[in-house]
Amino acid sequence: MSERADRIEAAFAHVFHPSMVSAREGEQEVRVCAATTCAGSGAGAVRDAFRDELTRRGLQQEWRVVETGCRGSCDQGPIVSVEPAGVFYPRVSPASVPRIVAETLVGGRPVEDLLYRHPDTGRPVARAADVPFLLGQRRLVLALAGRIDPASIDDAIAHERYRAFVEALIADEPDDVIDAVEESGLRTRVGDPGSVGSRWRRALDGTHDERFVVCTADEGDPGAFADRTVLESDPHAVIEGMLLAAFAIGARHGVVRVRRDHAAAGERLRGALVECRERGLLGRDILGAGLSFDIEIDAAERMLVCADETALIASLEGRRAVPRIRPPAPTEAGFRGRPTVVSDAVAYAAVPWIVRNGAAAYAAAGLHEHTGTRVFSLSGQVRNGGVVEVPAGTSLRRVVEDIGGGARPGRRLKAVQIGGPLGVCLPATALEAPIDDLAAGSSSLVVLDDRTCMVDLARHLLSISQREGCGTCVPCRLGTKRSLEILERIVDGRGRDGDMELLAELGTYCSQGTLCVLGGNASNPVLGTLRDFADEYEAHITERRCPAGVCRALITYSIDPEACTGCTLCAQRCPAAVISGREGQPHVIDVSGCTKCDICRQVCPDGAVRVRSGVSQAVAPGTA
Amino acid sequence: MLGILKALRTTVSHLPRKPLTVQYPEVREELPERSRGLFKVVVDVTTEEARCRACTLCETNCPVQVIRVDYRNKYDLPAVDQAALARDRLAEQGAVDLSPLRPIIDGHLESGTGLNAVLQRVQDAYGYLPRAALQQLSLETGTSLSQIYGTASFSDRFRLAPPAAHIISVCRGTTCYAAGAPLVAQALREALGIDADGTTADGFVTLQSVDCLGVCGPAPVVRVDDRVHVAMTPERAHALVQELRVAEGVT
Numbered sequence A: 001m002s003e004r005a006d007r008i009e010a011a012f013a014h015v016f017h018p019s020m021v022s023a024r025e026g027e028q029e030v031r032v033c034a035a036t037t038c039a040g041s042g043a044g045a046v047r048d049a050f051r052d053e054l055t056r057r058g059l060q061q062e063w064r065v066v067e068t069g070c071r072g073s074c075d076q077g078p079i080v081s082v083e084p085a086g087v088f089y090p091r092v093s094p095a096s097v098p099r100i101v102a103e104t105l106v107g108g109r110p111v112e113d114l115l116y117r118h119p120d121t122g123r124p125v126a127r128a129a130d131v132p133f134l135l136g137q138r139r140l141v142l143a144l145a146g147r148i149d150p151a152s153i154d155d156a157i158a159h160e161r162y163r164a165f166v167e168a169l170i171a172d173e174p175d176d177v178i179d180a181v182e183e184s185g186l187r188t189r190v191g192d193p194g195s196v197g198s199r200w201r202r203a204l205d206g207t208h209d210e211r212f213v214v215c216t217a218d219e220g221d222p223g224a225f226a227d228r229t230v231l232e233s234d235p236h237a238v239i240e241g242m243l244l245a246a247f248a249i250g251a252r253h254g255v256v257r258v259r260r261d262h263a264a265a266g267e268r269l270r271g272a273l274v275e276c277r278e279r280g281l282l283g284r285d286i287l288g289a290g291l292s293f294d295i296e297i298d299a300a301e302r303m304l305v306c307a308d309e310t311a312l313i314a315s316l317e318g319r320r321a322v323p324r325i326r327p328p329a330p331t332e333a334g335f336r337g338r339p340t341v342v343s344d345a346v347a348y349a350a351v352p353w354i355v356r357n358g359a360a361a362y363a364a365a366g367l368h369e370h371t372g373t374r375v376f377s378l379s380g381q382v383r384n385g386g387v388v389e390v391p392a393g394t395s396l397r398r399v400v401e402d403i404g405g406g407a408r409p410g411r412r413l414k415a416v417q418i419g420g421p422l423g424v425c426l427p428a429t430a431l432e433a434p435i436d437d438l439a440a441g442s443s444s445l446v447v448l449d450d451r452t453c454m455v456d457l458a459r460h461l462l463s464i465s466q467r468e469g470c471g472t473c474v475p476c477r478l479g480t481k482r483s484l485e486i487l488e489r490i491v492d493g494r495g496r497d498g499d500m501e502l503l504a505e506l507g508t509y510c511s512q513g514t515l516c517v518l519g520g521n522a523s524n525p526v527l528g529t530l531r532d533f534a535d536e537y538e539a540h541i542t543e544r545r546c547p548a549g550v551c552r553a554l555i556t557y558s559i560d561p562e563a564c565t566g567c568t569l570c571a572q573r574c575p576a577a578v579i580s581g582r583e584g585q586p587h588v589i590d591v592s593g594c595t596k597c598d599i600c601r602q603v604c605p606d607g608a609v610r611v612r613s614g615v616s617q618a619v620a621p622g623t624a
Numbered sequence B: 001m002l003g004i005l006k007a008l009r010t011t012v013s014h015l016p017r018k019p020l021t022v023q024y025p026e027v028r029e030e031l032p033e034r035s036r037g038l039f040k041v042v043v044d045v046t047t048e049e050a051r052c053r054a055c056t057l058c059e060t061n062c063p064v065q066v067i068r069v070d071y072r073n074k075y076d077l078p079a080v081d082q083a084a085l086a087r088d089r090l091a092e093q094g095a096v097d098l099s100p101l102r103p104i105i106d107g108h109l110e111s112g113t114g115l116n117a118v119l120q121r122v123q124d125a126y127g128y129l130p131r132a133a134l135q136q137l138s139l140e141t142g143t144s145l146s147q148i149y150g151t152a153s154f155s156d157r158f159r160l161a162p163p164a165a166h167i168i169s170v171c172r173g174t175t176c177y178a179a180g181a182p183l184v185a186q187a188l189r190e191a192l193g194i195d196a197d198g199t200t201a202d203g204f205v206t207l208q209s210v211d212c213l214g215v216c217g218p219a220p221v222v223r224v225d226d227r228v229h230v231a232m233t234p235e236r237a238h239a240l241v242q243e244l245r246v247a248e249g250v251t
């Protein structure tokens, strides 16, 4: 081994404090997910209950309670697993903790009635590895999420974090790193989604010797939380990815944009950065190898327009987040006018894996001609939402039905909205489409069921883009506004003949001649729904009814006298007090005063409240 | 026809004159070192109107902040007493204690973190972005007020007026939308007696819509001050407002 290698290895050995590792492979531990969603469903109390129960039984020496990052099946939280057996418990409450301790920790057998139940067979599933949600996944980027304590750098190092970086430093061939990233086909979701490696290479071409590495976890579109999950669950993966980028392109400064509402992710990252600085993994002359690099955090509220790199850079520089004309591309003149590489947190987190395992291995993780994996945040009207990582090229159906468990009981899958307001809505019949470049710009995957009106959904999505556009380009500024007005009048029952054609025309113009991805893609949901759900538009415009029973101006509430048992519940709860009827007798709604708040339908124990598509003659469209 | 003739006359009258412009960037004028030159707004000879459309871009972008666009002539507006205006604007919001600003500005000067983060901290400290605080920020950091104000007004996440005692945020993200957030928002508006986002007449609650709180699983999500309520229904929305009123003794 060369002298350089020895020196770096020795310095790295110094970084690692094995005694601080809270969890070793094969050791007895209880892993409690402490990430945002689980924390929201009470993971903190569950953790305390485990600690108390173990102390009470004097077992705190043998069993450790580890707070991990997100395991991915967030809707089932709080998630607990008992290692090394890998017994998986969803929806754990503090009350069930003593039983888990008694039977699983001490007795070594699962508590059957607390186990996850297979959605199809209803049979309990004991091991995490067999839970269908995790079965269809291929977790490379998220490999350590949910397995390590994200607040401990030693845990991360014990799981080989920073190994790729150390090896790259020893090899001292920045070009090889770029080659590997380029060949792996790794893509980023920011800006014009494209190859990460080729951006790195382009950044090298510049004449400036100062370069920047920018990471964004802004996820400006609703329903996206993949970057947050990575930062929260394995922050060192992102830092290592950025270190490798810095090494490859010779940058000294990095910036991470985090969303302010994602306080936990910001805190985790901040803590991880402090630890890295203390241990000499960030700062001057890292590991004595001559590379100096540090990362700063920029927390801001989410902004959809920051999906464009130049807008993001403007915002990082403290200006209005307004995109600018390219060229020059950010790789030529980005942050502070210097060559800058911009990627999302998920992409950076994939870099260490690629450098360690080789470009070919990453590329081969995809199906057919697709390369690598894709990380999605699955949410909406689906049984098991969470963060999933699947081979690129996996069909949407697999993700939604096998991993997500399909629509909620009693509902029918209607469409899938991918990529947020700038993405697309695919009808349930088109779910064979492979996940790859679909919605390349965002991680959000929202499942919609039969209670979603596609016209109103288009209005909803467009209203977000309209609000968030920066206003520079006329087609975007006026086009989205006018389209939105048309959609608003359609859902309000004032649609006119020709509106559909007008929308299509406006949408097409709007997607041409704009400066950034926002204006370019804002009309996607409108154009897509116009194509795939034309009948719903027609029902709204010509028949003045909303088939899904959503648009308030186009529906009527009524009570089915056959089904109503006269329990009076709805009459008690109706805020408009328009339900009448005697106890034990079928109740009636006076539609003229009904505000369509949906409370009666939600409270009726017998499902007797019906929502009819269309309005009765008594109520003129648009007045309700 | 008349227009064309007029234009022709202008062209002809210019022919014998020496050109005023040089072919920048091929030819460059020799300027004395540190010349600041003089600004002159080009006047359109045909209409005799200034070509400046008072867009204020130059004012915003001038690196040394020496441009002031006074647009009253252009649009024939009554003369404005800028100083008085600034005073009034400040007075509008009452006196503001600037001491909480100290650590924020010091931290900013030290680390040079982004303006967004600074504004965020100012909003955390005051609940909104007071005009006086922004002016102070501009004075001390040397960032022009128009840039600060531009960034602050760019996103509706920054509040430029003080909020009410309680803030209710309803998520309008797609996941929440699909789970019935519009019904919840409607119920909140009904319960609060307001038509749109904003503050109730008694200044008790500010209702605002936010795009995704990032806890999309158990949608719809509503945040009351700092507490997040998940799986909301219209009915619980009414109850929530009621609870707030009871807690505050407001009826």
Ligand code: SF4
Binding pocket: A305, A322, A323, A468, A469, A470, A471, A472, A473, A474, A476, A477, A514, A515, A516, A517, A518, A519, A520
């Ligand atoms: S397309 Fe829209 S958001 Fe993008 S630069 Fe133009 S106006 Fe701004």
Ligand code: SF4
Binding pocket: A557, A573, A574, A575, A576, A577, A578, A579, A589, A593, A594, A595, A596, A597, A598, A599, A600, A601
């Ligand atoms: S929808 Fe609301 S207002 Fe209408 S009848 Fe039902 S509870 Fe009353």
Ligand code: SF4
Binding pocket: A559, A563, A564, A565, A566, A567, A568, A569, A570, A571, A586, A587, A603, A604, A605, A606, A607, A608, A609
């Ligand atoms: S809640 Fe349902 S069953 Fe009870 S009175 Fe109303 S409609 Fe009838």
Ligand code: SF4
Binding pocket: B051, B052, B053, B054, B055, B056, B057, B058, B059, B069
């Ligand atoms: S205000 Fe606008 S139009 Fe007028 S001189 Fe300045 S930049 Fe030009």
Ligand code: FES
Binding pocket: A033, A034, A035, A036, A037, A038, A039, A069, A070, A071, A072, A073, A074, A075, A077, A078, A079, A386, A387
């Ligand atoms: S937050 Fe716990 S599994 Fe995702």
Ligand code: FES
Binding pocket: A222, A223, B171, B172, B173, B174, B175, B176, B177, B211, B212, B213, B214, B215, B216, B219, B220, B221
């Ligand atoms: S969409 Fe409401 S929290 Fe994400």
